[in-house]
Amino acid sequence: MKPEQSPLGKxxxxxxxxxxxxxxxxxxxxxxxxxxxxxxxxxxGVDIWNAYELSWLNARGxxxxxxxxxxxxxxxxxxxxxxxxxxxxxxxxxxxxxxxERVRECLSxxxxxxxxxxxxxKVVPLHDxxxxxxxxxxxxxxxxxxxxxxxxxxxSPDALRVQDRVVTERLVSHLLKxxxxxxxxxxxxxxxxxxxxxxxxxxxxxxxxxSFRQHNxxxxxxxxxxxxxxxxxxxxxxxxVYARYIRRGGLDINPFRTDDPSAKAENIRHIRQ
Numbered sequence: 001m002k003p004e005q006s007p008l009g010k011x012x013x014x015x016x017x018x019x020x021x022x023x024x025x026x027x028x029x030x031x032x033x034x035x036x037x038x039x040x041x042x043x044x045g046v047d048i049w050n051a052y053e054l055s056w057l058n059a060r061g062x063x064x065x066x067x068x069x070x071x072x073x074x075x076x077x078x079x080x081x082x083x084x085x086x087x088x089x090x091x092x093x094x095x096x097x098x099x100x101e102r103v104r105e106c107l108s109x110x111x112x113x114x115x116x117x118x119x120x121x122k123v124v125p126l127h128d129x130x131x132x133x134x135x136x137x138x139x140x141x142x143x144x145x146x147x148x149x150x151x152x153x154x155x156s157p158d159a160l161r162v163q164d165r166v167v168t169e170r171l172v173s174h175l176l177k178x179x180x181x182x183x184x185x186x187x188x189x190x191x192x193x194x195x196x197x198x199x200x201x202x203x204x205x206x207x208x209x210x211s212f213r214q215h216n217x218x219x220x221x222x223x224x225x226x227x228x229x230x231x232x233x234x235x236x237x238x239x240x241v242y243a244r245y246i247r248r249g250g251l252d253i254n255p256f257r258t259d260d261p262s263a264k265a266e267n268i269r270h271i272r273q
Contacts, residue, residue: 015087018095020110024084027077031221035228043227045074045257046265047220049085050273053250054123056092056103066100067129068107069122069267074257076117079220086249100125134268140172140192143202150207153214157229159207162198166237170194171205174272176243178212178222187219189245190270191226194263197236219245223255231259244270 015022032038051068058064068089072079088110097103104123111119152159176189191209193200208229212222227241240258242265252273256265 015091016094017091018106019091020088020113022084022088022091023110023114024081025078025114025116026081026218028079028220029077031217032224035225037224037228041075042231043074043224043257043259045255047072047074047079048254048256048265048267050247050252050254050267050269051089051250052247053086054089054092054103057094057096059096059098061096064100065126066103067124067126067133069124070107070111071120071265072111072115073117073119074220074255076115076119078115079218080111080114081218082249082251082253086251089250134266135271140170140194142172142174143206144173144175146203146206148203148206150210152207152211154211155215155225155229156208156211157233159204159211160229160233161201161204162234163201165199166197167199168196169199171200171202173206173209175206175210176212176222178219179214179216181216181218181221184216185248187222187245187248188272189219189243190272191223192240192242192244193226193230194238194240194242194258194260195230195234195236196238196260197234200230200234219243219253220255223257227257244273246272 049070054068055063055065092103100123104121108119108121171193172190174190176191178187179185180187223241223243227239230236231239238260240260240263242256244254245252
């Protein structure tokens with residue numbers, strides 16, 4: 001399915017009875033081909049989604065509410081368009097389920113079918129949420145205070161520079177902004193970059209990340225573009241790119257891409273989430 005065929009940017013009826021047909025999968029391959037990638041990917045990873053507006057009815061008709069966490073493999077054939085995901089979750093609102101576990105099973109089955117790969121699902125009751133939710137301590141070095149001049153707002157990897165010294169470091173910028181591929185609505189996020197290799201000139205890195213500001217692409221595609229550009233321009237021996245996007249429609253999307261076998265995608269929320 002093509003993005004322009006999705007429910008994004010269109011008037012959508014509010015459906016509050018369960019309907020798996022609302023999910024709109026988008027193939028990953030076409031955008032990856034633009035980046036020179038194929039099915040033989042130079043990274044592994046996941047897309048972690050957090051849902052804050054999940055509700056259903058129990059067997060006696062009483063509303064239940066919970067948080068949910070979804071982990072979609074980057075190797076899956078498709079990702080799921082976010083507005084269709086929101087509409088799908090809304091369809092649980094007036095649907096009876098015998099238990100939270102049955103809700104989890106239903107979510108996992110439908111999302112796995114849409115993605116073309118197994119999607120891991122956690123449904124977290126609110127009384128357990130405090131133990132489940134972990135916030136960033138931000139051990140990464142923030143590069144946002146660099147006093148730079150910026151005049152380019154479309155991705156410009158040619159501006160990236162490296163130094164001779166080889167380092168291992170973790171950097172973060174909270175200035176990431178891109179736009180939805182279909183609606184043009186802004187997507188705001190923080191991007192964490194862990195790498196080993198020639199030291200990246202931080203001013204050039206910040207200019208590069210800011211250059212996404214008028215770029216139209218889905219969250220997952222932006223992170224893969226950043227990974228591919230940094231890998232090629234900066235000759236990183238190992239690289240991890242992890243973006244934590246601010247929620248829209250009760251969902252946040254957090255793509256994680258890495259070629260470091262020891263790297264793990266932890267669902268650690270940023271303060272803006």
